[in-house]
Amino acid sequence: MTSAWEAVRMKRAIRRFADRSLEPAHLERILQAGRRSGSSKNLQRWSFIVCRDREHLGRLAKVGPWAGHLAGAAVGIALVTPDPRSPDAPLSILFDLGQAAAGMMLVAWELGIGSVPATVYEQDLARQLLGYPPDQYCEYLLSFGYPADPAELSAPPRAGGRMARGRIVHEERW
Secondary structure (H helix, E strand, O other), rough: OOOHHHHHHOOOOOEEEOOOOOOOHHHHHHHHHHHHOOOHOOOOOOOOEEOOOOOHHHHHHOOOOOOHHHOOEEEEEEEEEEEEOOOOOOOOOHHHHHHHHHHHHHHHHHHOOOEEEEEOOHHHHHHHHHHOOEEEEEEEEEEEOOOOOHHHHHOOOOOOOOOHHHHHHEEEOO
């Protein structure tokens, strides 16, 4: 079993997936990780739309310029919330959604499953393809699948790529 720290340290974005379905128990664990995530006031303002159909995933790959990985994923999960841009929406909606997404992606990594998020740029297309109600909104979809190159799961973290601790961590005051 991978420790939480090892999953955080080693996890990377996986955009190329093996042509293999997710094991049902693995998908269930990923969904439970999202469902069990913390949320402000325990409001749990999220819904997950699970997409497995290859044709459907291919159409979803067109919701944004960097969403092409959805076409090759075993599963795409749309993260749906009340519209966070509405005037009365609390900022915590997106924080909560980020926690759910991070939990899902870390649990997937522990199971040997890669993932990567896609931002939705084509809102009308996403709504048409996913069929969520008018008072809901989808800003992100997550791709999941076993990596096309399994070595990516155990490759050491790349040098650099992260800001130095001293640039982002401040003690007591900025």
